[in-house]
Amino acid sequence: MKIPPSIDDRLHVTPRRAIVGAVTTTIACVIPTFLVGGLAVQISDELEFDPAGLGLAVATYFGVGALASVPSGWLAERIGPAATAYAGIAVSAASLAGIAVTGSFAGLLALLAFAGVANALGQLASNAVLAAHVPLRRQGLSFGLKQSAIPIATLLSGLAVPTVALTVGWRWAFALAAALAAAAGLLVPRQGGGLRRGVRERAGRATGPLVVVGAAAMVAAGSANALGTFLVDSAVAGGLAPTAAGLALTAGGAICGTSRIVGGWLADRHAQGHIAFVAGCVGLGAIGVALLAVPHGAFLAVGVLLGFGLGWSWPGLLNYAVVRLHPQAPAAATSITQTGIYAGGCLGPLAFGATAADVGYPTAWLGAATSMVLAAALMLVGWRLLVGHPTTARVG
DSSP: OOOOOOHHHHHTOOHHHHHHHHHHHHHHHHHHHHHHHHTHHHHHHHHTOOHHHHHHHHHHHHHHHHHHHHHHHHHHHHHOHHHHHHHHHHHHHHHHHHHHHOOSHHHHHHHHHHHHHHHHHHHHHHHHHHHHHSOGGGHHHHHHHHHTHHHHHHHHHHHHIIIIITTTOHHHHHHHHHHHHHHGGGGSOOOOOSOOHHHHHHOOOOHHHHHHHHHHHHHHHHHHHHHHHHHHHHHHHTTOOHHHHHHHHHHHHHHHHHHHHHHHHHHTTOSSOHHHHHHHHHHHHHHHHHHTTSOSHHHHHHHHHHIIIIITSOHHHHHHHHHHHOTTSHHHHHHHHHHHHHHHHHHHHHHHHHHHHHHOHHHHHHHHHHHHHHHHHHHHHHHHHHHTOTTSOSOO
16 A cells, blocks of 8 residues: 655655754754863853863763663654754753853753753754755765764854853853754754654664664764863863963864865765775874874864864764665664764763873873774774675665
């Protein structure tokens, strides 16, 4: 029997509308943690926490995101990405507003945990809408654009240092971000429910290989997340002025956003090898992370260029590769690898912050670089397992 078209099919969401909605949803749902990282110097002075405390704050955010990732993928497949995106945006805006008025470090932790749920909801909703409404020949670019939303959030956080935090105060930066996040709901493309029952029943995924890839992503993200979280505080600790450190973070966000878009554009021109390319980016990015151990002059410039430009350029490409291998269940499949990324975002900053507080930032950056090399090797193992699995599409 012929299956009637779904509400989503009849609404004819255009690829452009899908991409705009995915990008704005992602920015709205990830801005809390990056704003905390960018304004860490000002926030820590008032709420009284050190680099280890900053690591704990970011770990809380990503730890909750890891726990919420698979349920969020399940939700997006069943109630539809639009409703899931609305929920993520609402939760993120509420958490930003709460941070703007919180008076304690404990309150900050609780609100970042709340925001972690928003991140999972927004990311998986965006993945589902891109898979459903963007042609395969343009999905690499679309996922690159969507993931560029995260470095854009980093860029905005860096700009918030000289323009808001050092003028009217860090709390106003969060209040403004809350208003802008809420406004992002206006750009979410309206859709119907989730996948049709027949599609859901046939959906399968290569869970074992995806777990290996997710583990590699966890190790890589654990190190790469330190870029957006600790770069400003590390540079200031090394003698750089707060304004210059904020601008370095802004430059890193711009470089990362550009590299994610270019990487997605290139992926659309190659049918295979996307996860292997991710491994190469992670391995080469480790060089830049190692150079951040010397936060001055050319070392800082090259470290930011390679660290952000390669070491943190790959999440969009990884999402695209997983969706391409699992077109029948994009949100469910990417929820597994997103769990790895979020787990890395939890454990990495926690370990990095504790290391920096104990033995200093240079040692912490060198440790992060070593972890990225190991992650690249594990990613290659996962790639070989994934492309040979019987449930995946014959690409990779």
